[in-house]
Amino acid sequence: MKTAFLSDLHANREAVESVLEHARAQGAQRWVLLGDFVGYGADPAWVVDQVRALVRQGAMAVMGNHDQAVVRGSAPGMRPEARFVIDWTRAQLDANQLDFLASLPMQQQHGDQLYVHANAWAPGGWDYIQSRGDAVRSLQATEARYTFCGHMHEPKLFNLSGTGKAGDFVPTPGVPIPVPPHRQWLIIPGSAGQPRDGNPAACYALLDEATGTLTFQRVPYDHETAGAKIRAADLPQRLASRLEDGH
């Protein structure tokens, strides 16, 4: 059984389509969607419908901070750009789509796997995992052997040995990495809809339970069209240009 993990889709239809197609070709049968389905991109309604359809077929999904913000609406304390994007996104979604986002759980557990958008110690606090220390804090907050997180847009793999030693690793795309269960693993697939590590190709990860390996994938997609739609919608220009350079 192969499971595909997608995170931070950010209303990027072109990226999501390419990732789904790639993952299906790789034999993915299960789907886990790690939140931040909307925000930044020009196709929030399409992406939410896609996520909802996958969930109906058995996929597991959790809520991201952007999803929560869109459900709640903009607040006076936010930066003007963020308020603008949130209000614009809200206006694109109908009541059913907003209800779906509102119904998303903060975390889900499946066997020895935990799915959460930001971290395991306080899922609703939206703190980032930026260092080995943060990763250890998250891994120690759960019994799960495998934690899958989004929120961070760069792919990364942390592990914690039985002696409490943590390691971090920037994965090479397409190389299966053994992830034996006697260690704890924290897996950040990277963003499908807005990669930020200098490579514009969409990120996702594929777990193969038969071989006990995890493969980080990069999928080139038509980011020019995705960017053109953002410009056409009068969303901030930077949201379009960063898709082109992957930063």
Place this chain on the structure above:
Amino acid sequence: MESKLYSPSLGYTGQNGDNPVNTLKPGSIVDRFELLEKLHVGGMAHIWKVQEVNHQGDSRLPLIMKVPRIKGGEDPATIVGFEVEMMILPMLRGRHVPQFIAKGDFTRQPYIVMERIEGHSLRPRLDDAPLALDEVIEIGSRVATAVHDLHRQNLVHLDIKPSNIMFRDDGTAVLVDFGLSRHDHLPDLLDEEFTLPMGTGPYMSPEQVQFVRNDPRSDLFALGVMLYHFTTGERPFGAPDSVRGLRRRLYIDPVPPRSLRPDCPPWLQEVILRCLEVQPERRYQTAAQLALDLQDPGQMTLTRRAEKLQKSGMLKTFKRWFFALGAEPANERIKVAEQLERSPIVMAAVDIDNATTALLQQLRETVRRIVLTEPGARLACVSVMKIARIGVDELVDADGRSKHVKQLVALKHWARPISKALDLGEGRLTFHVLEAPDVADALLEFSQRNQVDHIVMGARASSSLRRLLGSVSSQVVAQADRTVTVVRAPEGGDAAPAAAPGAAPHGG
């Protein structure tokens, strides 16, 4: 003698209390393998001869199972080295590693099943050192070839030493034990686990002593230690068992091999001392470049290393000691593949006798451009002297010799503008005149033996001659398992015999 340096609390050398291993006995079945006999009891693992329970036919490979010793209730980090090997071995391919068959994980019974390489490791040969020079050179070139193959697979071995080297029946060197290795595409489980340098004391490179685990040139240092030992019968840096002792190699240079063994040729001392340079940038940049020198020493450029007969003086050593105090290696995060890409071997196949001047010029310009783009590249200029399939002894007559020398002179003359323009220093340019009945075969064999990355050659210009004689370049392109660039003279260049006085009127 070859004590591994691990944190003592991790108990790698523990002798008792290893529970699961003790329950295994001949006849036990582990997954699909039947244990036949225990071949070896090591400090870290036991080795069993095994066979597959439902093996089919008799074409099966001889197999061994490696089972880690786990001390009950101890720090689980004792088995990290085994975990590392379990991750890495399945990634490796080819004749220079034992073929991976299966593994069992730590939640049940950890093991690795792999191909059994028959025979002894190189370890017993250390007791016979110093060895005959021919054997030292042969070992060096075979092991360097194997090391290069692993580097090409994004792996740094980090524990190259005689006990980890075996040979197949055909002489192919096989590297075993990847418990300290690092693969660029896998998490480095050892990086964080230990607080002492990792490696085997006598063989550890200066940068390994300083916790650098990603430099493929570390393996060349270890190979240099081994060649030194086989040549002189002594270890260049002794067998220190403390970090302080290990750090001495950062500033005290070894006794030059020739002062211990007068018949060691200067070129071999050059090779060994170059491997043992403290700064990785001053060593060979790839194992393939080392293998090339070992196989063709006549073409090496010798430096002061070759002539040294004693260690550096007190003042120089003191200076080095001073600068080594608290020295940190340059923190450059290079990948193995990048190091190899920076230092390719480019082979220029030059048909000195038959190519037109225009083609020779075009070939030279193309080679110059290729070598220019990689400051670490080595250029091997090769020309083939065609000889009859029979009557090989003609070669050694006076005429044959002078023809050989003439070719060499012409080849060097051809390359002169390149070496001048690019200032190809320290052994970056070599010349080889091959004598063979079939030109394409000779070029292919040379490229394979010397692990050439890129072949550049000219094409016969005239289609009628190509029809008559066949095309050497198309044969090379079809059969080479590496990049080949075929160069053609610009149009019109070949049509002007006047521009090529003395040259035969056809291309190469």
